[in-house]
Amino acid sequence: MQRAYFEELCGSPVAPSFLESKVIEAIADWCDALHGDLSLKDAFGALANGLGASAGMLVRTHLSDLRPIRIAVWDQLDTRSCLPLRVSYADGYFGRHLARPRPASVWLASAHDSEGDADPALETWQARRGMVDFAVLVLGSGPTTRDHIELHFGGRVSEAMQSSLSVILPTMSRTWASRQVGLVTRTVVNHRAAQDTGQVQPGQRALLGATNPARLSRAEFRVCLLLSRGLSAMGVANELAVSESTVRSHLRSIYAKTETSGLAELVVNLLRTKLEASAMSELRCA
Known part of the structure; x- marks a missing residue:
């Protein structure tokens, strides 16, 4: 049922072995969450986990000052553990290359020539967390803001995973553009309220x-x-x-x-x- 739903969203059949069932289920839940039927935080966590990431963040960046706002965060580690994912490293690593990206584009750190662009904060965090690679999935990019998903991996992202990302991202970007009005603001407010424990x-x-x-x-x-x-x-x-x-x-x-x-x-x-x-x-x- 989930596969049929995903194929309907994509507009084309999906080879049975191409995507794992948990990824297809996560994408279906993601689409439901964007219409208010499920928690966006939970759906994002299932998606990041299904894609094999160790940590992930859904981010809105204000382009005037590159100010990132965390919409949702998922981390394999308990949030009380050492060095959970708390900040976005996308602009610090990709810099000007990510200023006006194409929606539904994938930016992979291991495929990017970072000479002169290395972010020491990212390198320190990766070393202490045992991270090797990370990807930025652009959901939408406008004149004032950019919305993206940032996924961190314990190993290099395989060609098979890159192919999977290229298949699912257009659907994710399209459904993001048609999301429920006020979803981002509501999720950010709820996220901050949950963190504000005193x-x-x-x-x-x-x-x-x-x-x-x-x-x-x-x-x-x-x-x-x-x-x-x-x-x-x-x-x-x-x-x-x-x-x-x-x-x-x-x-x-x-x-x-x-x-x-x-x-x-x-x-x-x-x-x-x-x-x-x-x-x-x-x-x-x-």
């Missing part, structure tokens, strides 16, 4: 403390310090006498090290830890 996450602990728990470089530390004082990214660039693109490069590395999804979350964490440090100082004085 507990301080690792990336929120005294980011500007003397112990430098996030292992920020001197330049990254100065960027965070200026942001905590209320400066914008452009203001930071002017203060440090560097280009805004240099500040953006520092920010991408800071997001990875502090496990934050973007500038807004980073600033909130900086201000929160700054206030907590101030409160602790007052308590000690009292």
